[in-house]
Amino acid sequence: MIRTIAAAVLALALMGTAAQPASAALVPLPDNDPFYSVPADIGGVANGTVLKSRQVAVNAYSIPLAVKAWQLQYKSLDSHQQPTADVTTIMVPLAPWLGKGPRPLLSYQTAEDGVGLKCTPSYSLRAGLAAGVTNSSLESALMATALGRGWAVVAPDYEGPQSTFLSAGQSAHGVLDGVRAVLRFGPAGFPATTAIGMIGYSGGAYATSVAAQLQPSYAPELKFAGIALGGVVGDIRSTLDAFNATPLAGAAIIGVIGLNRGYPEANLSSVLNAAGRQAMAVSAQDCIADAITRHLGKKITDFEATPNAIDLPWVEKLMRDNSPLGVVGTPSAPVYDYHAIPDELAPIGPDRELVARYCAAGAKVQHVEDLIAEHISETVTGAPGAMQYLADRFAGRPAPNTCGS
Structure with missing residues (x-):
């Protein structure tokens, strides 16, 4: 091929x-x-x-x-x-x-x-x-x-x-x-x-x-x-969990940035610690390969302000609502x-x-x-x-x- x-x-x-x-x-x-x-x-x-x-x-x-x-x-x-x-x-x-x-x-x-x-x-x-x-x-x-x-x-x-x-x-x-x-x-x-x-x-x-x-x-x-x-x-959540189990986990920050931009009223950055907010700032124009390289070895849990922030109901809902499985309609x-x-x-x-x-x-x-x-x-x-x-x-x-x- x-x-x-x-x-x-x-x-x-x-x-x-x-x-x-x-x-x-x-x-x-x-x-x-x-x-x-x-x-x-x-x-x-x-x-x-x-x-x-x-x-x-x-x-x-x-x-x-x-x-x-x-x-x-x-x-x-x-x-x-x-x-x-x-x-x-x-x-x-x-x-x-x-x-x-x-x-x-x-x-x-x-x-x-x-x-x-x-x-x-x-x-x-x-x-x-x-x-x-x-x-x-x-x-x-x-x-x-x-x-x-x-x-x-x-x-x-x-x-x-x-x-x-x-x-x-x-x-x-x-x-x-x-x-x-x-x-x-x-x-x-x-x-x-x-x-x-x-x-x-x-x-x-x-x-x-x-x-x-x-x-x-x-x-x-x-x-x-x-x-x-x-x-x-x-x-989205399943894919985020999958990335978090690999050396590519740092790429997840661009997902956070993207959703935060698309839904600023959700204030997704509020669940991040200082390291997470800094990661968002330095990756503000990143493609996925940039983010992988920049945050190699990091996991999304390294960026959470509190443990298991990703499990907060409103965070899970944001991810679900923007997933194909959460979007209504049939082709x-x-x-x-x-x-x-x-x-x-x-x-x-x-x-x-x-x-x-x-x-x-x-x-x-x-x-x-x-x-x-x-x-x-x-x-x-x-x-x-x-x-x-x-x-x-x-x-x-x-x-x-x-x-x-």
């Missing part, structure tokens, strides 16, 4: 004449880029409205992709239903689509997993290797495999301008309004009959799942052909759910519970479990099955259903 990904990146680079990406020095961090500034007085603007657009050059691992690409800023809502503006990146292959009907559109949610705009796919797709080690950068190769199938790909910065990691409403709205914006953006040329899919792994599956659950009520006009969820974080499209049984970071138990809930509500789900892989390797080994599932849905083939088996 690794060879397949590398070949896909190379093939896309050679598939046509793509513009060379700007040098790292010419791609400013989003914090210094006026394009990301949220316009004033957008409360009365329809969700999914394009506010700004620009054509950009994009790349995977600094290899230019043979696509026509734009970035859009669009109106959306945060987790409190307040107006905000998110950014998404559209990539349309230069090679003609040879399949039946219009070119399919895939909304690819990276595991943004960070509390700084440098963690976003919009930045990594422009800056390439200069963006550093972020999940969005690493997943650009998987986006390339989808582009290699001839699909158009859209990658939203679904955490929003404040990087509110693990805020379910913001994430769901960011994904769904991003699709709305792309379909409304005339230069990209997507007709009303375009087949649309969604995919995400780990943190990306978190965003994809909550978007899929809210779609019937929030964006009922959007019709998805299929949805793929890999290594989904079904329950209206067929779902492919894949998960490694030994997954050490996103335990499979909550995912099985989520699948059971989808099935009980009448969703079509193909659930696939891997006996050998773990969380990181499943990102790669599980991708071919997910891509083929989406290809079959785009082709109009009946969706398999393992519910009840």
Whole structure:
């Protein structure tokens, strides 16, 4: 599979004449880029409205992709239903689509997993290797495999301008309004009959799942052909406990920061001691790899003001309300759910519970479990099955259903 990904990146680079990406020095961090500034007085603007657009050059691992690409800023809502503006990146292959009907559109949610705009796919797709080690950068190769199938790909910065990691409403709205914006953006040329899919792994599956659950009520006009969820974080508390049992435990601080930003009225920082508040301050712009390195050897218990603060009822409720298992709604499209049984970071138990809930509500789900892989390797080994599932849905083939088996 690794060879397949590398070949896909190379093939896309050679598939046509793509513009060379700007040098790292010419791609400013989003914090210094006026394009990301949220316009004033957008409360009365329809969700999914394009506010700004620009054509950009994009790349995977600094290899230019043979696509026509734009970035859009669009109106959306945060987790409190307040107006905000998110950014998404559209990539349309230069090679003609040879399949039946219009070119399919895939909304690819990276595991943004960070509390700084440098963690976003919009930045990594422009800056390439200069963006550093972020999940969005690493997943650009998987986006390339989808582009290699001839699909158009859209990658939203679904955490929003404040990087509110693990805020379910913001994430769901960011994904769904991003699709709305792309379909409304005339230069990209997507007709009303375009087949649309969604995919995400780990943190990306978190965003994809909550978007899929809210779609019937929030964006009922959007019709998805299929949805793929890999290594989904079904329950935030279970994942936090899993991280706390590994050397990666220090990364949990970005979850605290994200939820504290998304729900400032909860004052989550009040359950932290001086070391915890200092950790929040120094990690205020961290991606997950930054936080792991910065707080190596630390556990969330090292940051608690009182023992077992994480067990306080209001803290548990905050985590539950922002977990897929705590978010109401059922996907209206067929779902492919894949998960490694030994997954050490996103335990499979909550995912099985989520699948059971989808099935009980009448969703079509193909659930696939891997006996050998773990969380990181499943990102790669599980991708071919997910891509083929989406290809079959785009082709109009009946969706398999393992519910009840």
